[in-house]
Amino acid sequence: MTELRTIEIDFDVHKRIELARQSFAETPNTVLRRLLQIEGQAHATQVTPSGSRPWASKGVTLPHGTELRMEYNGRVHTGIIQNGAWMVEGDRYTSPSAAAGGVALTKDDKRTNLDGWKYWHIRRPEEAKWIAISSLRR
Template sequence: MPQIEIDDEVFARLKGEAEPFVDTPNDVLRRLLGMEAEPRVAVDSSKSPALPRPVKRYRRRKAGELMPLLDAGILRVDDELVYQKRSGEQYNGLVTNDGWISVDGESFFSPSGALKSAVGYDVNGWKHWRVVRTDRLLDEYRQAG
């Protein structure tokens, strides 16, 4: 069987798309390329109890506004975002594998929608969410691209 080499960033993306304990890297690539899945080998269920099927971390949905930054390698899956008000009150978000932002277990398509949900009023998320890893605003990345 042919082998390919991939870099760490591509491998991390494959892991983010995989169903844990179910998918192989080949399964993920087949799904992303729109190919049919390879047939699975039947397992004799009388020998071992069936394991529950894991729940996908992020369901399939259209790509969020941060996806171009993920694709360019500027942001990473699970990058932490933070917004701190002048009063010191702090809000946190997490970049998902499909370019959305997760805040308190809820996911948002846009940085502004995520921040509005957190603080309760309209805020430009691009100009206020800061990437913890780099200590830079999302807007700085968007302006550079």
């Protein structure tokens, strides 16, 4: 398994990586592996043979099949990344905050707005440990 690391790049480098993308599903890591001619499979595969896509936002990419878990107000909420979306308790969301606000209830059973980056933990496919999604953000 490949270990992922966070690196800092300037805006011009970021723009060049974005220009080199061959599809919206291709992550910066995959672009760099291709441009640097590094053989082998990247950690977060972009499009699998079944056509599934990862979810990506704010410098974080979660592969298809990544498990999701959040605890709020004494209740545990679970979900999975499927084809670029957060599927949580039967509903589809586009972001951690949308998913958190969609499932979390206050003590008097009302919906609330939450910063999902503070609440969600993830476990990527083939990994044993859960990690806070906030730890992956730039």
